[in-house]
Amino acid sequence: MQLLLSVDPMPGISTSHRRVYWSDQAERIGEPRDSFESARREWVSLEKVPELITRGEVRSANAVAALLMLRHLRLT
Template sequence: MRGSGVSVWRNLGERTVYENRWVSVNMADVELPDGRHLDHTVIRLRPVAVATVVNQANEVMLLWRHRFITDSWGWELPSGGTGEGEDPAIAAAREFEEETGWRPGPMRLLLALDPMPGISTSHHRVYWSDTAHHIGHPEDAFESARREWVPLERVPDLIAQGEVRSANAVAALLLLQHLRLR
């Protein structure tokens, strides 16, 4: 609840520890409600655009991929960083096409989320479409081992089995399953 009478943490300034075109790692001088100060790491990232398509058979296009950072395999949605000034809906459609070889229809905002608001400005906007047509081999086929149309009814089981680990995919897939199968 915003403005619930509870004192807030205040960012009094930041210094950059590391920066490249994708990320900035900063140390913030934070004043706590009781007046104490602490250094707090802040990871600033470009906004992320995520895309999903649910076809007429209530199947969703998913990518099966390995993430070297966690050394894990799982189902994910196509996604990527948005360019400076790029419309996130256009970025989501571009990522979907590049990573799947399918061109989505008009993209609509499904949800926006901040997966790690305690440390990161990683803002994710998830878009969805109910149409797509195959245009050929994915331009970025190296990003996943395979691409499959997966029935939405399987989503809860895939999540429970740990096969969908990405926070944006879990949130988006559960919401789509709820909206499409109720």
């Protein structure tokens, strides 16, 4: 696991601090157990990330920041 980014999603309002990690060595072992965590899960290419964000399909600030950072690091 590698640290992708650290985020303070609501500075000045909350002391909440998030760290997002990524790995390119994950192995699929089955369906997620906690289906309540998201309405939809699917593999998409990093090229599609800005379009998904623009259409409002990814709205979590932490997820948006992480996906854009990962896209930047992997595609540049």
